[in-house]
Amino acid sequence: MFKQVIILKRKPGSMILALLLLPTLCLWGSNINYPQEQAVMSYALANRIIVVDAGHGGYDPGAIGQGKTLEKDITLAISTKLCRTLSQAGALVIALREDDNDLAGDDFSGSLSERKRKDLAVRVAMAEANKADIFISIHANADVSPRWSGAQTFYNKNSAEAEKIATAIQDELTRILRNTTRKAKTGSYYITDKTDMAAVIVEVGFLSNPNEEKLLNSEEYQDKVVFAIFSGIVNSQLENDEPI
Ligand SMILES: [Zn+2]
Numbered sequence: 001m002f003k004q005v006i007i008l009k010r011k012p013g014s015m016i017l018a019l020l021l022l023p024t025l026c027l028w029g030s031n032i033n034y035p036q037e038q039a040v041m042s043y044a045l046a047n048r049i050i051v052v053d054a055g056h057g058g059y060d061p062g063a064i065g066q067g068k069t070l071e072k073d074i075t076l077a078i079s080t081k082l083c084r085t086l087s088q089a090g091a092l093v094i095a096l097r098e099d100d101n102d103l104a105g106d107d108f109s110g111s112l113s114e115r116k117r118k119d120l121a122v123r124v125a126m127a128e129a130n131k132a133d134i135f136i137s138i139h140a141n142a143d144v145s146p147r148w149s150g151a152q153t154f155y156n157k158n159s160a161e162a163e164k165i166a167t168a169i170q171d172e173l174t175r176i177l178r179n180t181t182r183k184a185k186t187g188s189y190y191i192t193d194k195t196d197m198a199a200v201i202v203e204v205g206f207l208s209n210p211n212e213e214k215l216l217n218s219e220e221y222q223d224k225v226v227f228a229i230f231s232g233i234v235n236s237q238l239e240n241d242e243p244i
Pocket of ligand 1: 056
């Protein structure tokens with residue numbers, strides 16, 4: 001495994017920038033056996049600025065599964081792995097959250113709903129300040145009924161690029177996870193509504209479905225989800241490049 005990743009950290013309200021000095025064709029650890037064909041095409045991500053947003057955090061757990069899994073923990077685990085993979089492929093990665101804190105700031109004193117709004121506003125502002133080419137927000141879904149399952153992407157309806165990326169990620173989630181027939185859809189989220197960036201929400205599965213909750217807690221399944229998201233982003237960017 002290669003570890004040539006430099007993490008430049010700043011305080012919340014600024015940014016965390018991870019960049020790779022020595023791009024490598026090796027994506028990550030040796031315990032992944034499924035095809036790594038995207039490794040040889042990862043030049044498509046070179047110097048792309050990609051913001052990875054681990055949904056929720058701190059006081060805000062997000063959805064809670066029947067087995068007490070917290071959405072904020074799943075989003076952080078998957079986002080951390082995704083940041084590493086994208087960095088290793090040469091992208092300039094900005095991780096909005098690297099620990100169990102929201103981004104409203106320690107000194108914020110409003111109500112919980114005001115705090116949530118501030119947290120989301122800071123996430124969007126950080127992405128815009130860093131002129132992100134791609135904004136990927138990781139979430140997990142939930143419903144009152146346990147029957148629903150399947151990962152699904154949502155995108156900013158004002159961005160053709162977002163639609164392309166969300167569709168490419170959905171295709172790879174379908175191909176690699178083999179347990180979802182969902183389609184990429186436009187979504188009305190704070191992050192997709194408040195910006196014209198190529199913003200994509202990835203709902204990695206339903207925590208309200210006991211089987212999917214169990215899967216999402218598994219390191220191996222998380223790695224598959226990460227590879228699918230990564231592979232979809234690569235596919236979406238290939239045609240943006242000039243022919244070699
Ligand atoms: Zn969420």
